[in-house]
Amino acid sequence: MKSIPDKNILLFRSCLVSVEYPGVEASTKFVFDKLGIGYKISEKQTCCTGLGYYSDVFDQIDTTAIGARNFKIAKELDCPNLVMMCATCYAINKKSVKLLNKKDDLREHINRLFDENGLSHLKYEKDDLKPTENIFHVIDILYGKKDEMKNHIKYDLSDYTIATHHGCHYCKVHYEDTIGGVRDPNIMDEIIEECGCKTIGWYDHKRATCGTGFRQRYSNPELSFTATADKMNAIEDEDVDILVHLCPNCHIQFDRYQDLISKREGRKFKAIHLNIAQFIALAMGGDFDKVIGAKAHTVPIDSIITELKEVSK
Template identity: 75%
Template sequence: MMKQVPDKNILLFKSCLVSVEYPGIESSTKFVFDKIGIDYEISDKQTCCTGLGHYSDVFDQFTTTAIGARNFKVAGNLDRPNLVMMCATCYAINKKVANILNKKDNVRDKVNDVFDKSDLKNLKYEKGDVDSSKNIFHVVDILYSKRDEISKNIKYDLSDYTIATHHGCHYCKVHYDDTIGGVRDPNIIDDIIEACGCKTIGWYDHKRQTCGSGFRQRYSNKDISMEVTEDKLHSIKDDGVEILVH
């Protein structure tokens, strides 16, 4: 059953990795959203989700949860309860945070106590302020729900290229129940590409394999991390892939 995906009252969540390392992702996301009529806003009050630090064991879960609760209140105060992530790590972390805040009263109380003792006295996270399944999405969810509209805006024919897809682990391997298009053979990006008038090679050896990043692994087991990345790249090379869509 297709989950309900919003097209308005959206806070487009800024990402450290996207906005700083790959700013073209943010600018192109806004460009496409404007083209297909998505109602969104970006807030300078929103902070990092702590993803890189959290998965590298620098930020503990409570700190990440408190920061997430604050970001949720930023969205709520803008009357934009739907948070859309450009980064799969932001997506996974914020969905987990929402679940913790809604299911663990003691954690929610502790977060609100932190707010009370800081300059955030005007903030109080109430149970259910953000629902992980109904209010937190990835950009790819929005694009998938609007793929028919996207198909009307195609200007360049890329159908002669050999195209494959890579679905991020933090999108399709963390919150299984909310993943559109399946987790064993993820195809949400493939379907969007098809709406653009192109075909992908579909399933290929190592399609579900991680890119090798693994945050913590990049630092503690760099050689293994790079071997996994190399293995993935060899797999797509063997299939003659010219474009890999993430």
């Protein structure tokens, strides 16, 4: 398994997390602090271009150039380990590092652009970063610390029926770097178990997409919501209370549109939706509003979690 850092981390901020579910960032910081993970945040860091890139607004050159800029910022902070709260940021930044290291013509072209615009200090040298040693998702860092989680658990969430959704951009873009398998992904299931809970494990459509498809949600909603309905029907068949995921786009698709799809399907879906960092933060005693960010959720968290039971010591 790849070496997982716990220091010199640039926690890469996500547009969708900040705008839609700020509790994901607050929860990530809360859990990292509990586990002694060393990280910084930079105001100079910019968007990875994910939404624009996958909607054909940004081309690969622009996206890679923006990545190169962010990578240099991380190096200057002595935080060469970039850790993403968003699976799209993870997929895009890892690809950008791979391209900058392998494609000499692309790297030289981007460095010329920097030179021409007075940004020579941002130039990327080959192998400045390595995709498997410096680019991570938050879930990777949490996995590296999973054995320590039980020491910080305050609340027992084991009475709830829990399922996981690992998402496409963590499991289906960089297969070789995915911890916990890609055919039956289980990295979140293993981490949740360290919090004193069991998930349902495999279920119908576990590996399927959330249905977002970026532009598909808007340009082809029938296809998009059909895929989402498949997932929601599957977890309702299993009587799931909490669906845990690791991508803000998946979070939006499930949480914001659950009532719409419930009406479309003529079936009441009850599950609430939590990012893995929110789930762990909740188990560790994070405040519902200040840490978990419960008020940002469309499906109320307290529609399922009506009270918290402390872990027996």
